[in-house]
Each structure stands twice: as structure tokens, then as C-alpha cells.
Amino acid sequence: MKLKTFAAVLATNAALITSAGAFDLDPALPTYKSVSGISGQLKSIGSDTLNNEMTLWAEGFKAKYPNVKIEIEGKGSSTAPPALVEGTSQFGPMSRPMKAKEIEAFEKKYGYKPSSFQVAIDALAVYVNKDNPLKCLTLQQVDGIFSKSRKGGLNKDITTWGDVGLTGEWAAKPISLYGRNSASGTYGYFKEVALFEGDYKDQVKEQPGSSAVVQGVASDKFAIGYSGIGYKTADVRAVPLAVKAGDKCYDTSAENAYSGNYPIARFLYIYVNRNPNQPLDPLRAEFIKYALSKQGQTDTIKGGYYPITNSLRLENLKALGISAN
Template sequence: MKLKVMAAAVIGASFISMPVLADVDPDLPDYETVSGISGNMTSIGSDTLNNLMTLWAEEFAGYYPNVNIQIQGAGSGTAPTALTEGTAQFGPMSREMRTSEIQSFEERFGYPPTMVPVAIDALAVYVNQDNPIESLTIPQIDAIFSDTRRCGYDEDITRWGQLGLDGAWENRDFTLYSRNAVSGTYGFFAENALCGGDFKASINEQPGSASVVQGVSESVNGIGYSGIGYITSQVRAVPVARDEGEEAFTVDNENYPLARYLMVYVNKHPNEDLDPQQAEFLRMILSRQGQEVTNRDGYIPLPEAVASRVRGELGLD
């Protein structure tokens, strides 16, 4: 997947677009334990990353039994406040911080928060397993989910028949499932699948990614979106094309148009090292063992070319 270049101001170096590796990069370093790591830490932020952060915390506890990491995953919008107020050491997010969120942090600390890419996600468009739709374009997705149709489709799409389905499907309308506005997934989808437009009032906003998938699985007319890590056997991830006449790609293809970095923000003074507990947790995430956890949870591991640069920026090499 050719990923959008990340904002450079937060970390001090941009991340070049590159193909995604389907498996764990064998060049990632093994994690090696250090002495003296103990204590409590808290993570507050993304629902998309909630399960992955929990699995990383469990992996970390295997190395350091005296460390306890509490995980809260109400949505990416909760991470900036938690970091600014000092109630969390980690702020997982499925979108980049907004300018206003960075400014609030800077007003308190005098420097910006540090953004750490930790995994790659393919944001899937899910339909019920019995739905025969073969593919969708970004303009079609926009016309299904938004009133504004900024991606250029020429009509509102309200029935499956408008997408070429016939028979019993021709006059079926949509049951739309979406994350809620506090979610980074909501913002990413609005920006990249709705071309910055507005959602229809008829969407069913859900508090978590799993709820979106469950809703689609229980509704034959359902369609929704969430991270690929939440896929189940009751739904299908539809191949997506950038525009009409272009090839549609599945979520595991490097050209899939709805790929994104998942990230964890931390409070790191630009002239000081991270606390040892924070540093080791991030070092583990950016190791072979950490990215194997990423792979097992259904997300796409970071290539070593990216992980190495992140470790360098954090002073972890």
C-alpha cells in the first residue's frame, strides 16, 4: 500500500510512502530485555487500537511482570486531552492530531507531542456475507454514505440496485453503519472516502469498530466501515477502486486506497529521553516480537525501513 506521508512537524522526519509487507519483516530486530523496568502506565485513545494495545501490554508483561498498563479505548479524540492533562503516558490514535489539539499540548509543555507510527491498517468497507456486490469505487462509497457527494458521483445512492444488483436486491435500501464522531476512523473515512464531505443523517453511529461489524453482520442490507482487524466470517470486505474504470483492490493489496498508519502519541521533550518504561514499551512494539503481535491481530506490520527510522527519532537504537 502506498501510504500518505505523515506530518513531519510532530516527529521531526517524514515517512516515505512504500509498499506494505504482508508478513513480518525479517529485518526487524529481536527485542532484548533490560533491567529495572516496573511500575504503572496508562493508555487512553483509539478504539481501533484498543485490542492491539492490550495484546502489546500482555506481551510486555511477559518480559516485565512488575509493569501494569491500563488500556482505555473510547476513541482517538480522547487521546490528546489525556496526554495534555497527563492522565496517560500513551495516546493511541487512528488519525493524526488536529492542529488545535497539538496547540493545546504545546501551550502546556512548550513543545509538540511525538507521533509514533506503530502499525498499518486497511480501512475496510464491510457488507453482509450474503451480499453479492463485487466492488465499489470511492465516488460510489461517498454517494452511499454522504449527502455532499464531494467525490463527484452524479446522484445519491439509496438502493443496492443503483450499484448493479438485481432480483431481490434491486429495491433494497441501505442500512448504514459508522463510527461516532470522536473516532479517528470516522474522521479518516470522512476525509478519504467522502472527500471531506458530511455523513448522511441516516447513519447508525456506533461506539466501537466491533459494533459496526456486528451491525453489518446482523443486517442483510448493511454496509459499514472499520479497521480490517475487526473482520469476521459474517461480513465481507469489498474491493475498492479509486474511480470508475479503474481496478478495484482488496485490503491486502499495496494499491488499496484506504490504507493508513496507526500511531501512538507520547509526551517526549525534544532534548530528553523517554522514561525507561515508555521507551522499552515502544522499543518492543517496534521489534520483531511486537510486529508479530500486530500481524496476529489482523493488522499489517511496519517494514523495518519505517520502524528503524522511528526508533532513531525516539533515540531507541
């Protein structure tokens, strides 16, 4: 989601924005209460970024309903739409909104569009090694580092750490690039927002998962990479970012993500096949209610992401035709 749109959606949630720096949950989020008669099987296919979150939600949900079996597969957001079309999954986690062609393929099969709901907020981080002293990057510099197109307008390719102002032993060191593969929603979102729809450099070492990107940067002193904030470790640093030269740099804190000041914050989604003329089955409906509840959003924090607000929870449930009671 573009920065202005993202900030506009969250503009009504001022209470959480001011308190979220300490990972406070919206106090209005309700405690999930179990209901009777819930059993069956669920399968989730999609985002690697949301893989840990889906696992936490599944574990919490299964603790409430021991007769439920949940299988989770996280190989990238682009695997979610075809799985929903083919009916091989009930949930399609995605770290980006579906593309028009993905929605079209679904609608061609079912006669209606897929439904989605927001489950968490991510500050998509640009990671460097923990020993890297870099204090800030502009989006134009990020573009110059990762993209061969440089559609952000930078007039010079960035290839060494000296090109972004580092001195001493860093100045002449080539920047080693790590990123996700094209199946990843993070790959697509980063390309759209940080690379201004440009093309990645051929030198980017594409990794199959978010943790692999972080591990690559952690083990390579002169590396840089991008991944969800939920995958941050003690061996890497998330670089503060500015929209353009002269602007203030903002870190990946919850406050900056909610306010939209951090320029590559985004929603994380789950897509479902919901016939608008029929209610969701109780199994899927209860899982959704759990994920958006106080317990579910506590799991969101545990997984390293930022929780949604109760007002967003209510909007999501209403759009899915699920009672908030």
C-alpha cells in the same frame, strides 16, 4: 494519511511489499531482549481501532516485566490528545494524525509538540454482509452511499443496492448504514478520504466501537459499514475499492495496503509526551521498543493489522531519541 503520501512513505520498503501478502514479517526486525530495572505503571487512552493491539502489546510486555501495570482505555482517537495534555495517560493511540488544534493545545501546555510513531498499517475496510454479492465500489460510490454532500462528484444519491448494480432481491432493498461516532479517528479519516471532506448522512447508525459496526453489518443483510481490517469476521465481507470509475478494484490485502493501491490504507499511531531536551524514561522507551520489535509486530499480525518494516522502526526510534540497539 493521504494515499500518495502513504505510498511514498512505504516506497522504500519494497522487500516487505512483495512478501507481505502472506503476512511475512520484515526479517530485519529484531527480537526484543529484556533489560533490568523496568517496573511501574502505564496508561493508554485513545483509539478503539488500536484497542486490541494495545492489549496484545501490553500482555507481551508484562510477560517480560511482571512488575509493570498497564491500563488501556479505547474510546476513540479524539480522547488521546486531551489525556496527554492533562497527563492522565502515557500513551495516546490514534488511527489518524493529530489535528492542528490538538497539537496547538498540547504545545500551549508544554512548550513543544507531541511526538508520534507508526505502529501498524490498516486497510480501512468497507464491510457488507457475507451474503452480499457486491464485487467492487468506487470511492465516488462510497461517498454517494454515506454522504449527503457527495463532494466526490457523483450526480445521484445512492440509497438502494440496485443503485450500485445489484439485481434480483437486492435491487430495491434500501442500504442500511453503519459507522463510528465523531470521537473516532476512523470516523474522521473516512470522512476526509472516502467522503471527500463531506458530511455523513443522518441515517448512518453511529456505533461506539469498531466491533459494533461489524456486528451491525453481520446481523443486517442489507447493511454496509466501515471499520479497521483488524475487526473483520467471517460474517462480513470487505468490498474491494477503486479510486474512480474505470480504475482497477483492489482488495484489502497486505500487498495492496503496502503499495497504496488500496485507496483507504493508513498508518496507525501512538502519540507520547516527549520533551525533546530529555530522553524518554526507560519504561516508555522499552514498551515502544517491544511494540516495534519482532514480537510486537507479530502481535500486530495477530490483531489483524499489517506490520511495519524495520526501516520504519529505525526512523521511529531515531525520531524519539531511543537507541535501536
